[in-house]
Amino acid sequence: MVFIFTALYAEAEEIIKNYALKKLRNMTKFTLYGNEDICLCVTGSGVMRASVGVSAVLAKFSSPEDKVINIGCAGGNKEGVYLCNKIKDNIFKRTYYPDMPPKHSFKESELITEKNVWKGDKEDPCLHDMEASAVYEAASFFVSPEKIMFLKIVSDSNGENVTKEDIRLLFKNNFPLVQDAISLFLKKEEENFNFTDTSKIEEALKCTVTMKERLKRIARYLDIKGSSIYDYLPKELECKSKKEGMKILESLEEKI
Amino acid sequence: MKALKRKYDFFSHIYVEEGVKNHPLTKNILKKKDSHLIYIDHYKDVFCRKGQNIASQKLSPSLIIAKKEGKLIYEGAPVCQSFGNEYFYYTSLIMNCVYDCEYCYLKGMYPSGNIVIFVNIEDIFAQIDNILKLHPVYISVSYDCDLLACESLTGFVEKWCLFASERKDLTVEIRTKSAVDVRGKFKVTDNIIFAFTLSPNTLYAREHNTPSPLSRIKAASFALEEGFNIRLCFDPLIYFEGFKEEYEALSYSVEENIGFKNIKDISLGTFRISADYMKGLRKAEPYSATVQYPFENKGGVYSYPKAKEEYMLKTVKDILLKYIGEDKIYLWESGYE
Structure with a gap:
């Protein structure tokens, strides 16, 4: 506008x-x-x-x-x-x-x-x-x-x-x-890139505020690279505790 | 993610501090550029405005001509390599760079993407002479800019070569990603070190507006041929698929075109950036995978996770050791030197 x-x-x-x-x-x-x-x-x-x-x-x-x-x-x-x-x-x-x-x-x-x-x-x-x-x-x-x-x-x-x-x-x-x-x-500027919405993953992994930030960073990085965070996550995501969620997050960070 | 070709439009506007409008270098620069001219009181009135869009300014930077005041020479920062020199300093005659590397810390350090040239090099020389009365000086003059890339506009490198040639206790490092052929341009002296930053092709694709790796290698070979000391900087190392293979190819090209035996030394370091600067850098490069990688914050400095950092350093060091002795390789590792 x-x-x-x-x-x-x-x-x-x-x-x-x-x-x-x-x-x-x-x-x-x-x-x-x-x-x-x-x-x-x-x-x-x-x-x-x-x-x-x-x-x-x-x-x-x-x-x-x-x-x-x-x-x-x-x-x-x-x-x-x-x-x-x-x-x-x-x-x-x-x-x-x-x-x-x-x-x-x-x-x-x-x-x-x-x-x-x-x-x-x-x-x-x-x-x-x-x-x-x-x-x-x-x-x-x-x-x-x-x-x-x-x-x-x-x-x-x-x-x-x-x-x-x-x-x-x-x-x-x-x-x-x-x-x-x-x-x-x-003049229209280039369209913004649509980054993956991580809110459902955050919920499933029972993320703390810091974990959410780390998760978003990984998702953004993979989006830009042309892949998706979902390619790196296990099919069963629901965690019972944030500790379990943290394990998934850490294994994700190792993979990328 | 497709790599978008960035288009640049340099210095359509030049801001000049009233106090230096009659400085010979100001007049010389203005003669060379047909730009809109705007007089200002102080460079910070333009350079330090709030809320500037660094990404857009990098594509069409304005030039600000000013006088450097106050502290003109700084002691080396801990994230910089001193190459074993006890009295390690740096100075910035130019703030910001004509090149547009996605990972460049300057995008997080400065509030603006515009380029400032301080014309009063004579005041810096005077301060160096004062320090030289106390002890030898090793000074890096091209950290927060690329001095050689701006030579046609400023003539600063020519002045540094002349100044250094008359002071044997002074060593000057001029770091560059340019491919300027220095032959016949500057007074040759062995206390000037031209430090060429080399990157493999995949990383070069993220160093927008820079000369190709091969043309930088050739420029380094010309400087060597002229009689200057040459340093090669494989710094920052940034991880990508095919990392090892591309550094092998790059090193082979250096051996073919320059010969490692002729090089003074090599600097090796993985990507690292102060946490304060990372925020600004990520804002300026929202779509760069290089910058958006989830780096680890170690004591206020973002860098690769330890295992990855060690792999990268060891891989490139092992490649280089095929050509050059370990004593010539200076390594930067997290936790500082």
Whole structure:
């Protein structure tokens, strides 16, 4: 699942429309939009709302395999769409580094997260937003750094008043690039290996916690080698005591 | 279990500490790579982030260029072989390796699969000179990396050879799985030991992105031809079906291509890893039979059960004794040397 977080509905509208995301009601305090692969949340502006939104959604729905994208507008002295490789928090004075995809077609930039709307500085090469550092900090509790991505579209260079309609148009015009970024994270990873469930053997051998760990380790090793723990076990498994179970376990360890 | 071919994509991103951005080696590395460049305050801000996915980083590692600070030289660890040297040290100018051996302890030792290059080799040389005032020094400089494999990027081996050639009380071991032809590249001096780790084919299949056993043997023969001391490391020994036959074939190939009589010594040791590192290694290699084998925890170090360990060591030692004297074989056994 890819979780997308935007600050404003105007930043999310094209994504909702093009991926046919349906409104998911009463799931969290935040309105969510989703399909089989994507869950989108509009958090509201600023680090506090972003932090609460990401935490609320990921705590309830995410697993470590999921991915997180923060998509939104940014101020800056350059035009275009950027993947951000360094997120500097101007409020708490911390810096975060998401792992970057090795291959992509985007320009990259440093991004600074501000408390208020950035007022512009002609010498500044960075982009400025109001949510990214909070998204990173909150998301990193749930997923690893290569599963967090920041895509920013430059909307203004001096904090000038940008209307919702301007943002909606900006995202509509740049939607192919937004789609490319989402695609980077939508690629399916290799299917996980299914390891043998040892719970029935554990029960039959009357395993202690330590014995269970040893048994699982052997089963996993044999699975990877392409054989099965059942090929090495006696047909009659039921033990009267853990001592008997231990004997079977030890003979198993000798055989492999 | 089919062995999946791993694809690598090196250094698409380079992180540079602000403090070393003007160091000549930093500039030299950046000249050679067309990567996205990100400036950082301290290498740990990237290298030590929580929850990194080492398996994915090993496939597309970023490079971090930094300055090594604090303690630059360490005393040898008990799981490492000292080869009878009283003053045994090691240092790490590079953290992590460009190779991707399934069983590598670095995957459990470091929080990241990215590679750090410390550019300030001159500070390490200064510390060695200080220690040399007290006693001779034997130092291994390529434990937590493969220095020779990164030579085209760093030039560190060339610097070590020059440095050692002017200090007769210093002995430097450079361990490698690379197949770099050293002829004509470095100042030849007899206190540099190139230690080539050799593996039979079945194990080589688990050493992703490494050169073949034969090309490593040939590289060792070139180093010998050039006049360097050569050590061969059959370490770690990892058990597989056909273990004896494959080590016989490997030893025969060494005899044919190098000649055991020309080798300084041989290191022999079974797989062992600190229990602290095993957890991380197993997480990074969930589908590796080599790593997921049910090793025994003996006093905080995971290794093979005693009988298996003894069989492996005796088998390979007996094979080697056909070619080389026992005095040239250094054995690592559990319970330490």
